[in-house]
Amino acid sequence: xxxxxxxxxxxxxxxxxxxxxxxxxxxxxxxxxxxxxxxxxxxxxxxxxxxxxxxxxxxxxxxxxxxxxxxxxxxxxxxxxxxxxxxxxxxxxxxxxxxxxxxxxxxxxxxxxxxxxxxxxxxxxxxxxxxxxxxxxxxxxxxxxxxxxxxxxxxxxxxxxxxxxxxxxxxxxxxxxxxxxxxxxxxxxxxxxxxxxxxxxxxxxxxxxxxxxxxxxxxxxxxxxxxxxxxxxxxxxxxxxxxxxxxxxxxxxxxxxxxxxxxxxxxxxxxxxxxxxxxxxxxxxxxxxxxxxxxxxxxxxxxxxxxxxxxxxxxxxxxxxxxxxxxxxxxxxxxxxxxxxxxxxxxxxxxxxxxxxxxxxxxxxxxxxxxxxxxxxxxxxxxxxxxxxxxxxxxxxxxxxxxxxxxxxxxxxxxxxxxxxxxxxxxxxxxxxxxxxxxxxxxxxxxxxxxxxxxxxxxxxxxxxxxxxxxxxxxxxxxxxxxx
Ligand code: SF4
Numbered sequence: 001x002x003x004x005x006x007x008x009x010x011x012x013x014x015x016x017x018x019x020x021x022x023x024x025x026x027x028x029x030x031x032x033x034x035x036x037x038x039x040x041x042x043x044x045x046x047x048x049x050x051x052x053x054x055x056x057x058x059x060x061x062x063x064x065x066x067x068x069x070x071x072x073x074x075x076x077x078x079x080x081x082x083x084x085x086x087x088x089x090x091x092x093x094x095x096x097x098x099x100x101x102x103x104x105x106x107x108x109x110x111x112x113x114x115x116x117x118x119x120x121x122x123x124x125x126x127x128x129x130x131x132x133x134x135x136x137x138x139x140x141x142x143x144x145x146x147x148x149x150x151x152x153x154x155x156x157x158x159x160x161x162x163x164x165x166x167x168x169x170x171x172x173x174x175x176x177x178x179x180x181x182x183x184x185x186x187x188x189x190x191x192x193x194x195x196x197x198x199x200x201x202x203x204x205x206x207x208x209x210x211x212x213x214x215x216x217x218x219x220x221x222x223x224x225x226x227x228x229x230x231x232x233x234x235x236x237x238x239x240x241x242x243x244x245x246x247x248x249x250x251x252x253x254x255x256x257x258x259x260x261x262x263x264x265x266x267x268x269x270x271x272x273x274x275x276x277x278x279x280x281x282x283x284x285x286x287x288x289x290x291x292x293x294x295x296x297x298x299x300x301x302x303x304x305x306x307x308x309x310x311x312x313x314x315x316x317x318x319x320x321x322x323x324x325x326x327x328x329x330x331x332x333x334x335x336x337x338x339x340x341x342x343x344x345x346x347x348x349x350x351x352x353x354x355x356x357x358x359x360x361x362x363x364x365x366x367x368x369x370x371x372x373x374x375x376x377x378x379x380x381x382x383x384x385x386x387x388x389x390x391x392x393x394x395x396x397x398x399x400x401x402x403x404x405x406x407x408x409x410x411x412x413x414x415x416x417x418x419x420x421x422x423x424x425x426x427x428x429x430x431x432x433x434x435x436x437x438x439x440x441x442x443x444x445x446x447x448x449x450x451x452x453x454x455x456x457x458x459x460x461x462x463x464x465x466x467x468x469x470x471x472x473x474x475x476x477x478x479x480x481x482x483x484x
Contacts, residue, residue: 004078004250004402005090006031007104007185008202009166009173011071011222012193016040018067021074024195024202025055030252031106031198032076035089039102041171042069046100050075050089070193071173071224073166075104078403088130091168096140099170103139105132106198107162107183108401110461111472115158118475135159143169152176152219153234160472161459162243162400164214166196173222180241180458181216182400182449184257193226199255213258216240239468241449241458243400244437248391249362250402253293260441263293268440269390269432270297270360277430278302279386280311282355285318287362287373288345294390295360313358318351319373341372353381359426363391365404367411370424384427392434393417396455399464404452 006028010017021038036058037050047067051058055076075090091104109115112131115138120126124137138158142151148169162182167174175196177185188195188203188210195203200210214220217235222228243250246257253263270293284302286295299315306312322344357377364370364387374385393412398404407413412420421429434453438445446468451457456467 004031005104005106006076006198006202007073007106007164007166007196008075008198009073009104009168009175009196009222010190010193010226011173011224012190012226014070014225015192016064016068017070017072018064020190020195020206021067021072022055022059022064023205024197025074025076027202027205027252028076028198029055031250032078035077036075037089037091037104038067038072038074039091039093039168040067040069040072041100041102041168043171046093046095046102046168048091048093048102050091050093052089069171070226071168071171071222073102073104073168073173075166088128088132090130090132091166092128092130092132092136094136094140096143098140098143100168101136101140101143102168103132103136104166105135106164106185106401107178108399109134109159109161109163110399110459111160111475114475131161135163135165139167148172148174148221149219149232149234153232156217156235158473158475164198171224175214175220175222177214177216177218179217179235179237180239180449181213181258182241182243182458184242184246184251184255185214186256187211187214187220187229190226194222194229196220196222199251199257201252201255204254210256239458240447242441242443242447243402244441244443244448244450245363245391245402245452247441248437249290265441266293266362266390267297267300269437270294270299271301272436272440273360273388273390273430273432274298274301274305276433276436277388278305279358279388279428279430281313281358281384281386283314283316283318283351284358284360285316285351286360287369288317288319288321291359291361291390294362298358298360298388316351318348318357318377319345320348321345341369342376345373345376347376347380349380352377354383356384356386356427357382358386358388360388360390362389363394364389364411364420364424364431365394366409367420367424370426374425378425385425386428387421387424387426387430389429389431391432391437392450392453393420393431394452396452396464398452399457399459399461400449400451402452 164183190208
């Protein structure tokens with residue numbers, strides 16, 4: 001199963017956690033539209049509401065009133081190519097000998113099958129195909145023998161892949177980020193407690209303050225009653241593997257991830273795009289909404305380089321968006337994706353007619369959208385359409401939880417940029433280089449996951465090369481207790 005999701009957890013003084021969780025999930029809705037769920041704990045028992053649908057449709061007043069307790073976790077989940085069903089809706093909740101467990105996961109384990117086989121061999125019965133249940137069973141098993149911190153450490157030693165988790169053991173809420181920090185997770189403070197969330201925009205929604213990112217390999221335990229939090233650095237690595245696509249596409253522009261405001265990162269990527277492959281045209285326009293910050297950075301850098309007024313470039317919105325159509329990136333079938341582009345975007349003829357246009361987008365996946373946008377702009381009278389892309393070509397799939405496309409579907413896989421340009425019908429096409437991405441994110445190649453643009457991954461994945469010295473844990477045998 002692959003998924004891209006949003007997670008949240010809160011621990012408050014004596015206010016019910018349900019509404020803050022609900023508002024946080026609203027703020028994270030862009031990270032998943034297939035299902036939404038909240039699990040709370042009132043000190044005696046868990047309360048749960050997990051359903052298919054958008055946050056606003058899943059919960060009504062009665063649900064929020066019945067989700068008792070001042071501690072809870074929540075989740076939104078993204079539809080995948082594997083179909084739409086409620087087997088993998090989260091948070092996953094289970095009761096076992098040592099109490100109750102709720103678990104919300106963003107990411108994807110690459111050794112879930114091995115762990116599942118091993119746990120099934122020990123008598124664990126699974127109700128879903130998802131890797132989240134595998135983590136829950138492993139943690140529940142370890143909690144029978146260890147305290148909370150050691151049990152989490154033991155599970156972290158056995159799972160391999162990408163995970164940002166919010167977990168609730170009875171009424172204790174915790175957050176865990178994988179040792180490579182592939183997916184984001186941050187800590188926030190609100191008036192009467194603490195919050196864990198995939199993105200800081202959720203904390204802003206609660207009128208809270210971002211405290212900091214959860215560090216890669218770190219466990220954060222929110223104290224009961226919202227009085228503080230404890231942290232444990234359970235696993236250390238020399239390098240991180242932050243998903244650079246969080247900054248390029250997935251995250252909200254108003255979120256701060258790994259100390260970088262996503263909007264500023266996108267503007268810097270746009271500036272770098274001008275520096276690497278600027279082309280003189282009459283007008284610069286974004287593909288809304290995701291290309292907007294890139295295009296504003298690109299146009300600003302272009303105009304800084306202008307030596308005369310005639311060199312100044314116009315920055316204009318030339319494509320209008322129908323806001324009631326979802327992202328084409330997440331439409332399950334090719335047919336739906338093709339129809340959605342024309343439903344979603346319409347050109348403003350006066351902005352493009354008789355002009356050469358630089359069209360800026362964050363990425364090209366299958367090429368469906370780009371091809372149709374070039375067509376739309378030329379139909380509206382554009383003399384030339386030059387495409388500039390704020391990320392390198394996507395040449396390989398993601399195994400870390402992003403339902404991107406298979407290799408065969410990726411337009412840039414196995415081809416040259418010129419082949420892609422010809423396929424989408426643009427007059428010119430340039431992508432941003434990997435080094436420029438790393439620079440713009442104030443990072444290095446060694447600290448980013450670049451799997452989908454290099455074909456080399458920061459994890460040990462069957463049949464794929466790795467860009468670092470990494471081996472998945474041997475889970476075929478009974479796990480040793482965690483070291484202190
Ligand atoms: S492969 Fe690409 S999308 Fe997947 S985690 Fe790595 S950078 Fe992100």
